Amino acid sequence: MRRGMLWVLGAGALLAVVVGVGARVPAVQDAVVRAAILRLVASQPNELFGEDALRVLLCGTASPLPHPSRAKACVAVFAGGHFWIVDTGPGSWNRMALLRIDGARIGGVLLTHFHSDHIGDLGEFNLNTWVMGRSGPLRVFGPPGVERVVTGFGEAYALDTQYRIMHHGADFLPPAAGLLEAHPVAGPADGTGPQVVLEENGLRITAFAVHHDPVKPAYGYRFDYRGRSVVVSGDTTKDEGLIQAARGADVLVHEAQANHLVALIREAAASAGRPRVAKIMGDIPSYHTSPVQAAEAANEAGVKLLVLYHLTPPPPVRIVEWVFTRGVSQVRPDGWLIADDGLLVELPADSSLVRTRQLQ
Ligand SMILES: [Zn+2]
Ligand SMILES: [Zn+2]
Structure with missing residues (x-):
C-alpha cells in the first residue's frame, strides 16, 4: 500500500x-x-406561502392499510397566503408538523367524505393550528353530515381545550378561536352539479360529486388560482364527473388502488385462515380506481401531471411501487408519478411550468 x-x-x-x-x-x-x-425551530418553509404560485403538498399518501412512514389521506394546497387541507387522515398533522408548516395560516379544511382514513386527525388540526396562533374558528367544509363530524370532534376535544386555556391563559389561547365551524356544501349532493365553495384572495375552490357508493355523497375539489389549477379526487371509482371537473387542470391528484395486489392479499389471507381480511379485500375493488384507470382519467381530462395518492396497498418498498403502477406507462408514458409524503408540486402563476420536489 x-x-x-x-x-x-x-x-x-x-x-x-x-x-x-x-x-x-x-x-x-x-x-x-x-x-x-x-x-429546527428557526426553519419554517415560509416560501410555500408566496403569492407567486399555486402549491400542492402531499401530507398523507396512504389508505386504511398500515404503513410505517406514510400518513393517511391528506393534501395541502397553498394559495393567497394560506393553506387549505383536503382531508385530515390519521398521522397527517404529524407530517405537517415535521415539515414545520405554520399552522396559524390555515384557511380551512375540506372533507371529501367521512371514512375514518379521511377525518381521523381533524381534532389534531384544529387544536394545533389554534395553539400556533390561528385567529378564528377552523372552517370545515364537506358534504351534508359534516355538522355531525364537527360536533363530535369538538366534544371529544372539549376537556383538552379547557385544560390548555387554564394552563396558558385565555389571552394566549382565545376560546372562541379554538372552535370548529361546520360548512355543509349541498349542491353536488343535491345533484345540481359542481358548486363553488368559496372565493378568497384570488383562490376559487369548487366541490363536485364522485362515486364511492355506498358512501354518498362523496366529493372531489378543484382549486383555481392565478391561472393555475389542481384537482383532488378523494375516494372514487373512475368517474366521468371528475374528468369533467378536471378538464384542462394542471395537476390531478388521484387515488389509486392496485387491484392485482389487493387480490394477492386476499388469496394470502384466505390460505392463512384470515377470512375477515379476505372478505374486506374482496369488497374494496368495487369503490376505488386502479392506477391504470387513473391514468386514463388524466388523459381524458387533459391534465399535465397525474399524482397518484391514497395508495392501496401503500407500497413498502420501490419494487412494490413498480408492481403497483404496472401498465400505467403504456396508457400514459409521461406526466405521472406516485407520491411520497412530503411531495411538493409548484405551479408558478400565469405560466405552464410544473415543478416537483421532496420536502424533508
Ligand atoms: Zn373512502
Ligand atoms: Zn379512503
Missing part, C-alpha cells in the same frame, strides 16, 4: 476516534443538540 493512502487511512481512523470520544463529552453533546434544535 502506498504511503499516501496509509496516511489518509490513519487520519480517518484518528478522526473517528476523536469524534467518538467527543460525542461522549457532555459539553460537546450540548453544543450539537443546541445547534440542531436552533436549526
Whole structure:
C-alpha cells in the first residue's frame, strides 16, 4: 500500500476516534443538540406561502392499510397566503408538523367524505393550528353530515381545550378561536352539479360529486388560482364527473388502488385462515380506481401531471411501487408519478411550468 493512502487511512481512523470520544463529552453533546434544535425551530418553509404560485403538498399518501412512514389521506394546497387541507387522515398533522408548516395560516379544511382514513386527525388540526396562533374558528367544509363530524370532534376535544386555556391563559389561547365551524356544501349532493365553495384572495375552490357508493355523497375539489389549477379526487371509482371537473387542470391528484395486489392479499389471507381480511379485500375493488384507470382519467381530462395518492396497498418498498403502477406507462408514458409524503408540486402563476420536489 502506498504511503499516501496509509496516511489518509490513519487520519480517518484518528478522526473517528476523536469524534467518538467527543460525542461522549457532555459539553460537546450540548453544543450539537443546541445547534440542531436552533436549526429546527428557526426553519419554517415560509416560501410555500408566496403569492407567486399555486402549491400542492402531499401530507398523507396512504389508505386504511398500515404503513410505517406514510400518513393517511391528506393534501395541502397553498394559495393567497394560506393553506387549505383536503382531508385530515390519521398521522397527517404529524407530517405537517415535521415539515414545520405554520399552522396559524390555515384557511380551512375540506372533507371529501367521512371514512375514518379521511377525518381521523381533524381534532389534531384544529387544536394545533389554534395553539400556533390561528385567529378564528377552523372552517370545515364537506358534504351534508359534516355538522355531525364537527360536533363530535369538538366534544371529544372539549376537556383538552379547557385544560390548555387554564394552563396558558385565555389571552394566549382565545376560546372562541379554538372552535370548529361546520360548512355543509349541498349542491353536488343535491345533484345540481359542481358548486363553488368559496372565493378568497384570488383562490376559487369548487366541490363536485364522485362515486364511492355506498358512501354518498362523496366529493372531489378543484382549486383555481392565478391561472393555475389542481384537482383532488378523494375516494372514487373512475368517474366521468371528475374528468369533467378536471378538464384542462394542471395537476390531478388521484387515488389509486392496485387491484392485482389487493387480490394477492386476499388469496394470502384466505390460505392463512384470515377470512375477515379476505372478505374486506374482496369488497374494496368495487369503490376505488386502479392506477391504470387513473391514468386514463388524466388523459381524458387533459391534465399535465397525474399524482397518484391514497395508495392501496401503500407500497413498502420501490419494487412494490413498480408492481403497483404496472401498465400505467403504456396508457400514459409521461406526466405521472406516485407520491411520497412530503411531495411538493409548484405551479408558478400565469405560466405552464410544473415543478416537483421532496420536502424533508
Ligand atoms: Zn373512502
Ligand atoms: Zn379512503
